[in-house]
């Protein structure tokens with residue numbers, strides 16, 4: 810599954826790069842040959858710009874996925890299950906509440922961003938990030954409640 814995802818992301822990146830080259834090249838060819846069609850030009854312009862966006866997103870996705878694979882090992886090492894002391898719990902709750910604030914800020918920012926963005930794919934990404942941040946917020950809230958109830 811990991812290898813498949815990685816290969817598909819790499820392939821998508823290649824295809825977007827090729828598509829962009831082709832659109833930019835053909836735009837120049839049409840212009841040089843004096844073919845001036847407004848409807849064609851409008852579509853090619855829109856598709857080119859969105860292809861550019863796809864290319865950058867998929868390049869970022871590749872980097873993010875590769876780094877996530879590298880980091881998951883060090884972050885996910887097994888930790889002993891110990892019961893924190895009262896003082897430790899108070900410290901943990903304080904730290905977690907700060908993170909909760911950060912997550913809340915991110916939820917709000919991504920929602921605002923989703924409303925502002927006009928490119929559909931960027932809007933969808935902002936919405937997905939907002940939903941992901943809501944999950945973070947919930948997980949952290951649950952943990953705070955757990956420590957506070959101990």
Ligand SMILES: [Fe+2]
Pocket residue numbers: 825828859860863
């Ligand atoms: Fe594309």
Ligand SMILES: [Fe+2]
Pocket residue numbers: 912915941942945
């Ligand atoms: Fe987050």
